[in-house]
Amino acid sequence: MSDVIAAVATGWKAAAIGIIRLSGTGAIAVAQKVFLCQNGRALTEIPDRKLVLGYLKDALGRVIDQALVTVSHGPSSYTGEDTVEFQCHGSPAVLAAGLEALFQAGARQAGPGEFTKRAFLNGQMDLSQAEAVVDLIDAETADAAANAAGQLGGAIFRRIDPIYQDLTDIMSHFHAVLDYPDEEIAPFELSQFRSTLLSDARQLADLLSTYRRGQILKSGVKSVILGRPNAGKSSLLNALAGYDRVIVTATAGTTRDTVEEMVKLGETRLRLLDTAGIRDSGDEIEQMGVQRAKNAAKEAELAIFVCDSSQALTQEDQEAIALAQSCPHSIAVLNKMDLPQVLTPSDLPFDMVVCLSAKTGQGLETLEQAITTLFGQDSACDGSILTNTRQAGAIYHALTAIENTLASMDTGMTPDAVLVDVESAMEALGEITGKVMREEITNRIFERFCVGK
Numbered sequence: 001m002s003d004v005i006a007a008v009a010t011g012w013k014a015a016a017i018g019i020i021r022l023s024g025t026g027a028i029a030v031a032q033k034v035f036l037c038q039n040g041r042a043l044t045e046i047p048d049r050k051l052v053l054g055y056l057k058d059a060l061g062r063v064i065d066q067a068l069v070t071v072s073h074g075p076s077s078y079t080g081e082d083t084v085e086f087q088c089h090g091s092p093a094v095l096a097a098g099l100e101a102l103f104q105a106g107a108r109q110a111g112p113g114e115f116t117k118r119a120f121l122n123g124q125m126d127l128s129q130a131e132a133v134v135d136l137i138d139a140e141t142a143d144a145a146a147n148a149a150g151q152l153g154g155a156i157f158r159r160i161d162p163i164y165q166d167l168t169d170i171m172s173h174f175h176a177v178l179d180y181p182d183e184e185i186a187p188f189e190l191s192q193f194r195s196t197l198l199s200d201a202r203q204l205a206d207l208l209s210t211y212r213r214g215q216i217l218k219s220g221v222k223s224v225i226l227g228r229p230n231a232g233k234s235s236l237l238n239a240l241a242g243y244d245r246v247i248v249t250a251t252a253g254t255t256r257d258t259v260e261e262m263v264k265l266g267e268t269r270l271r272l273l274d275t276a277g278i279r280d281s282g283d284e285i286e287q288m289g290v291q292r293a294k295n296a297a298k299e300a301e302l303a304i305f306v307c308d309s310s311q312a313l314t315q316e317d318q319e320a321i322a323l324a325q326s327c328p329h330s331i332a333v334l335n336k337m338d339l340p341q342v343l344t345p346s347d348l349p350f351d352m353v354v355c356l357s358a359k360t361g362q363g364l365e366t367l368e369q370a371i372t373t374l375f376g377q378d379s380a381c382d383g384s385i386l387t388n389t390r391q392a393g394a395i396y397h398a399l400t401a402i403e404n405t406l407a408s409m410d411t412g413m414t415p416d417a418v419l420v421d422v423e424s425a426m427e428a429l430g431e432i433t434g435k436v437m438r439e440e441i442t443n444r445i446f447e448r449f450c451v452g453k
C-alpha cells in the first residue's frame, strides 16, 4: 500500500504539452474527482493505457483545461502501481492549477525521483536501471543517451547478476555442506571454483576498464589550453565556444585566472580550461595565474598547446610544450595561419599538429577531427560503458575481494576464512543491482532525480 503522489513530469516552462503524473493505491479514485471524460465514462471503466479526452476541473468544478488522460493499472505500469497521467496544455498556470486540484482531491506532492523509486521498490527495474534513468535525462550527447538507454534496458544488470549468482552458488554450496553434514552433498572443494572466480574477475576488470571512457561520455574530457602570452589561447576558447566567453586583447598577459567552458567538438565534449600565458612575470597576479595553469595541466586528460605560427618558438613556448607533454594526451595548434607563416608542423614535437586561425575560424574542423581521433567512439555506446561512480566503486571493491579470494586459496587458509572475501564481493555487487539494499544508498540515489520522474 502506498499513498497517492502527484507531480508535473515535464518541467515548468511553457510548452505545447505538459504532463501531470499520479501514482499510488487509490490514484484512479483521486483522478476521478478532478476529471470528467467527454464520453461520460468513469476512469475505472476506460481501457488500460488508452488516451481519453475530457476536462480537468478544480475543487469548485470549474474547468482548468481540456486534456487527455491515460490510466495504467498496476502492476504493469512504470511504478508498478495504479498510475494516471494527464496530458494538459503546457502552461505552467494550467499545470499548477491541475496539481493543486489533485492535492485537494487527496494526492500529495511527489519527492525527487519518487516515481522511479517506487518502480525499483516494486521490482519493475533494478537499481542500475533506475540510475540509468537519471543519466538518460541528463545526457548531453547522442552517445551518452544511447549508453544510458542500453543501461535502462538492463545492460549493467545482465553483466553483474550472473557473477552475483556464481558467488551465491559458492556460498550456498559451502553452507549446505556445513549445515547438513548428513545429506549427500558433494564435498566442498574451494579449488573447484577457481576457473569461475578467474572468469568473474576478468569480466569485472573488463567492465571497470570502460569507466574512464564513461567519465568522458558523462562529464567531458578535462582539457587545458596552454601556451605563451598572446598565442591566441583565449581566442581559441571563444572560437570553440561560439561566443566571446573570455577577454581577448593584443596585450600579452590578458588572461590571469583559469576560465572553464564546456564545448562540443563532433560527438566529444571538452571541459575546456583557458589559462594565463606561461611566462616569468614580475606581476604577482599574473604569476599566480601561471601557477594555476601549471596546476591545471597536472589534472588534465588533454592539453592543447597553442603557439603563434607567425613567430619563431621562444623559451616560453618550450616551457609550455613541456607542460603540455606531461598530460596523457596532447595536441599542438599552430595558430594565426592567416598571417605569414614562420613555423611549420615539423617544428613541433607533437604527434598531432593542427594549423588554424582562431581569428577567422579557418581550420577549426581539423582540430575537431584530431579530438575525434583521440576520444571519438572506439566502442559501442550500447550500455556496456560504465559511467556511474558508485557502480565503479562497487565493482572495484568486488574485483579486489575476488582477487583476494584467489590469492588466499593457495595459502591453505580454511574455506570459511577465504569465503569472507566472496561474501564481501557479493555484497558489493548486490549494491549495484539493489539486491543488497542499504537504505541510505537508495535514498541518496533518488535524491539526484528531478521531481516528476
Ligand SMILES: Nc1nc2c(ncn2[C@@H]2O[C@H](COP(=O)(O)OP(=O)(O)OP(=O)(O)O)[C@@H](O)[C@H]2O)c(=O)[nH]1
Pocket (backbone or CB within 6 Å): 227, 228, 229, 230, 231, 232, 233, 234, 235, 236, 247, 248, 249, 250, 251, 252, 253, 254, 255, 256, 275, 276, 277, 278, 335, 336, 337, 338, 339, 356, 357, 358, 359, 360
Ligand atoms: N591574425 C590573428 N590574430 C590572432 C589570432 N588569434 C588570436 N589573435 C590575436 O592575438 C592577440 C592575443 O590573443 P589572445 O586570444 O588574447 O591570446 P592569449 O593566448 O589568450 O593571450 P594571454 O591571455 O595574454 O595569455 C589578440 O590581438 C588576438 O586578436 C589569429 O588566428 N590570427
Ligand SMILES: [Mg+2]
Pocket (backbone or CB within 6 Å): 233, 234, 235, 247, 254, 255, 274, 275, 276, 277
Ligand atoms: Mg588569454
